[in-house]
Amino acid sequence: xxxxxxxxxxxxxxxxxxxxxxxxxxxxxxxxxxxxxxxxxxxxxxxxxxxxxxxxxxxxxxxxxxxxxxxxxxxxxxxxxxxxxxxxxxxxxxxxxxxxxxxxxxxxxxxxxxxxxxxxxxxxxxxxxxxxxxxxxxxxxxxxxxxxxxxxxxxxxxxxxxxxxxxxxxxxxxxxxxxxxxxxxxxxxxxxxxxxxxxxxxxxxxxxxxxxxxxxxxxxxxxxxxxxxxxxxxxxxxxxxxxxxxxxxxxxxxxxxxxxxxxxxxxxxxxxxxxxxxxxxxxxxxxxxxxxxxxxxxxxxxxxxxxxxxxxxxxxxxxx
Amino acid sequence: xxxxxxxxxxxxxxxxxxxxxxxxxxxxxxxxxxxxxxxxxxxxxxxxxxxxxxxxxxxxxxxxxxxxxxxxxxxxxxxxxxxxxxxxxxxxxxxxxxxxxxxxxxxxxxxxxxxxxxxxxxxxxxxxxxxxxxxxxxxxxxxxxxxxxxxxxxxxxxxxxxxxxxxxxxxxxxxxxxxxxxxxxxxxxxxxxxxxxxxxxxxxxxxxxxxxxxxxxxxxxxxxxxxxxxxxxxxxxxxxxxxxxxxxxxxxxxxxxxxxxxxxxxxxxxxxxxxxxxxxxxxxxxxxxxxxxxxxxxxxxxxxxxxxxxxxxxxxxxxxxxxxxxxxxxxxxxxxxxxxxxxxxxxxxxxxxxxxxxxxxxxxxx
Numbered sequence: 001x002x003x004x005x006x007x008x009x010x011x012x013x014x015x016x017x018x019x020x021x022x023x024x025x026x027x028x029x030x031x032x033x034x035x036x037x038x039x040x041x042x043x044x045x046x047x048x049x050x051x052x053x054x055x056x057x058x059x060x061x062x063x064x065x066x067x068x069x070x071x072x073x074x075x076x077x078x079x080x081x082x083x084x085x086x087x088x089x090x091x092x093x094x095x096x097x098x099x100x101x102x103x104x105x106x107x108x109x110x111x112x113x114x115x116x117x118x119x120x121x122x123x124x125x126x127x128x129x130x131x132x133x134x135x136x137x138x139x140x141x142x143x144x145x146x147x148x149x150x151x152x153x154x155x156x157x158x159x160x161x162x163x164x165x166x167x168x169x170x171x172x173x174x175x176x177x178x179x180x181x182x183x184x185x186x187x188x189x190x191x192x193x194x195x196x197x198x199x200x201x202x203x204x205x206x207x208x209x210x211x212x213x214x215x216x217x218x219x220x221x222x223x224x225x226x227x228x229x230x231x232x233x234x235x236x237x238x239x240x241x242x243x244x245x246x247x248x249x250x251x252x253x254x255x256x257x258x259x260x261x262x263x264x265x266x267x268x269x270x271x272x273x274x275x276x277x278x279x280x281x282x283x284x285x286x287x288x289x290x291x292x293x294x295x296x297x298x299x300x301x302x303x304x305x306x307x308x309x310x311x312x313x314x315x316x317x318x319x320x
Numbered sequence: 321x322x323x324x325x326x327x328x329x330x331x332x333x334x335x336x337x338x339x340x341x342x343x344x345x346x347x348x349x350x351x352x353x354x355x356x357x358x359x360x361x362x363x364x365x366x367x368x369x370x371x372x373x374x375x376x377x378x379x380x381x382x383x384x385x386x387x388x389x390x391x392x393x394x395x396x397x398x399x400x401x402x403x404x405x406x407x408x409x410x411x412x413x414x415x416x417x418x419x420x421x422x423x424x425x426x427x428x429x430x431x432x433x434x435x436x437x438x439x440x441x442x443x444x445x446x447x448x449x450x451x452x453x454x455x456x457x458x459x460x461x462x463x464x465x466x467x468x469x470x471x472x473x474x475x476x477x478x479x480x481x482x483x484x485x486x487x488x489x490x491x492x493x494x495x496x497x498x499x500x501x502x503x504x505x506x507x508x509x510x511x512x513x514x515x516x517x518x519x520x521x522x523x524x525x526x527x528x529x530x531x532x533x534x535x536x537x538x539x540x541x542x543x544x545x546x547x548x549x550x551x552x553x554x555x556x557x558x559x560x561x562x563x564x565x566x567x568x569x570x571x572x573x574x575x576x577x578x579x580x581x582x583x584x585x586x587x588x589x590x591x592x593x594x595x596x597x598x599x600x601x602x603x604x605x606x607x608x609x610x611x612x613x614x615x616x617x618x619x620x621x622x623x624x625x626x627x628x629x630x631x632x633x634x635x636x637x638x639x640x641x642x643x644x645x646x647x648x649x650x651x652x653x654x655x656x657x658x659x660x661x662x663x664x665x666x667x668x669x670x671x672x673x674x675x676x677x678x679x680x681x682x683x684x685x686x
Contacts, residue, residue: 036403036463036467076661079666080661080665080666081665084665084666084668084669085668086664086665086666086667086668087401087664087665088665089401089403089463090401090610090614090660090661090664090665091661091664091665091666093403093607093610093657093660093664094657094658094660094661094664094665095657095661096657097607097653097654097656097657097660098654098657098658098661099657100650100653100654100657101650101651101652101653101654101655101656101657102349102650102654103650104648104650104653105349105353105647105648105650105651105654106353108645108646108648108650109353109354109646109647112646115648115650230650235471238467238468238471241464241467242464242468245464283479283483285475285476285478285479286475286479288471288475289471289472289475289476292468292469292471292472293468293472295464295468296450296451296454296460296465296468296469296472299454299458299460299461299464299465300454300458300460301458301459301460308461
């Protein structure tokens with residue numbers, strides 16, 4: 001029981017940045033802007049958050065800086081792929097490199113700690129919150145420990161990430177903004193005919209994507225750790241992308257996909273080299289590769305079919 | 321508006337402008353960090369071309385980038401984006417390693433080398449085959465599958481190098497050192513008649529192989545039926561189908577050719593320098609290939625100079641980091657990103673302006 005709760009707790013911790021990045025990608029891709037730059041935006045956000053928090057000592061200013069940098073990177077992606085009608089994949093690759101290079105370069109130039117930012121004090125971080133009555137209810141069998149260990153004790157960003165799941169669903173499927181966002185991703189010409197700007201709808205989607213990526217980055221650098229380390233996103237942006245495909249571009253499914261991939265990550269950390277029942281010792285590398293293998297199998301159409309938004313990746317050209 | 325440009329503008333001036341903008345921004349970043357961009361540029365050029373030893377390193381890196389650049393370019397011609405060069409090169413290295421480990425003690429290098437070329441090409445091609453097949457037959461997006469295959473390749477290689485292929489746990493995740501039969505000759509003899517002493521730089525004969533492959537790619541893409549089918553598929557998939565061209569075959573073969581080229585990249589570091597298989601020998605070269613292919617406009621004649629430019633950046637950047645500790649090699653990663661952004665994603669930004677300039681000039685005589 002104890003170990004199971006710890007494993008699930010670790011699952012949630014690993015899933016939070018994936019979930020935020022995955023939802024970020026959801027906004028962008030649903031509007032027809034393919035985004036393989038999630039990794040770079042998260043990394044840029046993580047660096048800016050840690051750097052600003054280190055200088056100002058405030059976690060909130062750090063979060064703000066992280067969001068601003070990630071949105072700026074998003075807007076570069078938007079400018080290239082919406083205004084200039086460039087190749088969105090190429091632009092995403094470029095964003096990843098620019099963020100990776102610039103964050104490490106500035107980190108070294110500003111703080112001279114090998115690309116790290118200074119260790120943050122508690123004020124500069126989002127610290128674990130204890131939910132009300134966590135101690136009082138601990139005595140209740142099963143529910144008490146689950147409440148105290150699993151549900152309580154995460155930082156604000158983690159709760160925000162899970163709250164964003166229903167919010168994203170509501171925004172996309174129950175608001176005018178969401179309808180238009182999905183419409184420009186499926187059939188931009190029809191939206192244009194209705195007199196609505198395709199570019200503006202896509203730019204707004206890309207900005208939403210940047211905001212969430214920035215928060216995801218901040219979770220890593222000023223939430224679960226006390227500072228930025230070079231390349232600290234370590235491929236999470238790509239796992240989030242895989243989760244997005246796995247979830248077939250749907251918000252609630254995205255949460256389950258991220259929890260699944262987070263669970264694989266948690267097992268990888270917890271059971272490294274430990275013999276599991278039935279299967280024996282699983283090579284840790286297999287666990288690391290599993291999200292990617294599952295996504296490939298899914299994409300090949302063997303576990304249902306993942307159909308991306310119809311206009312994804314295609315720049316919209318207004319006919320003259 | 322007619323956006324066709326004279327060929328020399330399209331293939332010569334445009335890439336130069338794009339790269340110039342990328343360097344301008346990089347210069348601003350250097351200024352922002354508090355160093356002199358002019359001095360940084362000087363140190364970089366000196367570090368890349370200053371003496372024979374440095375030149376050797378520049379061309380050593382360029383060799384790697386010619387292979388990966390060609391790999392990306394070949395796929396571009398068929399309208400495919402092979403972002404998996406990194407993984408294909410990694411697995412290609414496995415092919416090289418297996419050949420060397422099994423034959424280096426019995427056979428001389430000039431027998432192992434051709435076999436290793438085949439091994440590298442075969443393993444790289446096979447790693448590209450699965451995404452290609454899934455794209456052609458099941459419609460899964462090649463960009464996503466090749467990204468996934470990069471990660472799978474990395475996990476597989478860590479598993480093999482830290483497990484079955486590891487020599488001893490003390491030395492870390494790597495194979496044993498190859499004997500003489502698994503090492504290829506250096507190339508300093510080619511340059512010494514010109515008075516260039518390359519010293520101990522790792523430039524080796526795989527540079528010549530890279531040049532041969534450039535010529536081969538040109539032949540295949542522009543002078544064969546298959547190359548014509550490939551380019552037709554790239555320009556208009558529907559026209560290709562209408563003309564009765566075999567879509568599945570084109571996609572699969574193009575990607576396998578691309579994977580083979582990426583795989584051959586492994587010959588350069590594995591047989592030419594380290595003489596063993598170790599972790600992360602690809603060092604992002606698969607991604608540099610994207611920048612090289614975009615800058616070289618997917619033509620071997622453009623890819624070779626673009627690869628040399630990036631080779632110079634990698635070598636010069638290392639020297640620069642030594643002289644200016646504030647400008648780390650991460651600078652090069654950023655420049656690479658900027659080149660991809662301006663030469664790739666924003667290639668249309670300067671096009672209307674250029675078209676206007678050159679359109680008016682052409683009209684004048686009339």
